Amino acid sequence: MKTLIYILPIIIALFISSCSSNDDNLILDETxxxxxxxxxxxxxxxxxxxxxxxxxxxxxxxxxxxxxxxxxxxxxxxxxxxxxxxxxxxxxxxxxxxxxxxxxxxxxxxxxxxxxxxxxxxxxxxxxxxxxxxxxxxxxxxxxxxTVPASSKKKVTVFMDSDNTKYVLALINPDTPKVGLNDFKIGVYKMETMMSFPIVENYMIKQDPRMPSMGNHSSPNNTNLEYNTTSKMYEGDLSFTMTGYWKLNLMLYNNTNTLIKGEEVTDTNDSSSLFLEIEF
Structure with a gap:
């Protein structure tokens, strides 16, 4: 019995130490x-x-x-x-x-x-x-x-509208694209000054993904990107029918449905001037 009395504090101390160690490991495990x-x-x-x-x-x-x-x-x-x-x-x-x-x-x-x-x-x-x-x-x-090296494909683009307002448009998602339907997310920002880039709200983006190396074919079930007030991004569905290089042709419209930038892909025009790129 006396032995148990002496050993019990040691067991408790070891248990507390173990818990403390585990807490530290939990913090380290956050990264x-x-x-x-x-x-x-x-x-x-x-x-x-x-x-x-x-x-x-x-x-x-x-x-x-x-x-x-x-x-x-x-x-x-x-x-x-x-x-x-x-x-x-x-x-x-x-x-x-x-x-x-x-x-x-x-x-x-x-x-x-x-x-x-x-x-x-x-x-x-x-x-x-x-x-x-x-x-x-x-x-x-x-x-x-x-250190900020260049990306291997176009993931961000800067352009001006007819009023010389400068915009930044960036690919947010898919980060890991797959064959099939992908969540498509784009951020759009207006360059007010050299230091201020507020989010552009309530515009709309039409998309037409094409595969230039395969006859410039498109894909089914793509949807326009609409502004999401919660994420503050433009969101839609993006479809890939196969792996490879895809050009994401875009047309940006403002909140009065006026085309700001981009052109429709046709038999005589194989690419929009506003586009992003994905290869996987």
Whole structure:
């Protein structure tokens, strides 16, 4: 009996230690399905950047963030974050479309949002990223250059309408296309200034996917993309009958049903001037 009395506290201590260890592992496991892209640092914190992809790239990027306290090694659970991506060109600077940063649903230490890089870096023009955040009412900032190479296919396009208003249109989904019917999602943004890219609401997008290498044939059961007030994206159905290279011909209409950009594909016109690309 005395032996049991002595052993019992040890068992309880080991159980508590095991639970604590498991809690730590749960926090670490929040990024197991993600790829760490880069870390931005200041004196107090490391801000870790993650993605479902292996790198950032020109076009739409779904980005996850995690803040590590350098002193304690703990990850911050209740921060408020904003960000500012900036392209440094040879003669000017500009930002790009981006979302707010939210706490990732069901996660303790992860925050996420998206950034749409409308142009890729080159030898003399680079992107950097500033992240401002507060922890317990104290403000912090991190900033560093980020790598944004060109995408292999056209996933984002920039164009002007007849009034010289500039738009950014980006492919959001399908991220992993398949033969058959796919959820099709596009983001549309208006360039108000070099720093402001508000979402364009209540337009409409007609689509006509074609396979140029196979007689420019189309596919059945495609639908127009309508604005979704919840996702704030344009959504429809996109059909692929086979794998390969597809050109997604588009026609963008404003809220008065006036054509803004794009042309119909016909026997004498094999492509719209407004298009995106997918190959799988």
């Amino acid at each position: 197991t399905a993600l790829n760490q892209i880069q870390t931005l640092s200041n004196t107090d914190h490391d801000v870790e950047i993650f993605s479902t992809k292996n790198k950032l790239e020109q076009g739409y990027n779904n980005i996850y963030l995690r803040i590590k306290d350098k002193t304690t090694g703990d990850y911050i659970k209740n921060a408020n974050l904003t960000w500012k991506p900036m392209m440094h060109m040879t003669n000017k600077m500009h930002s790009c479309p981006k979302s707010t940063i939210q706490k990732t649903e069901g996660k303790e230490t992860l925050y996420n949002g998206y950034i749409i890089f409308q142009m890729a870096e080159n030898a003399t023009e680079k992107w950097d990223l500033t992240i401002d955040y507060t922890v317990n009412t104290i403000s912090y900032t991190v900033n560093d250059k980020i």
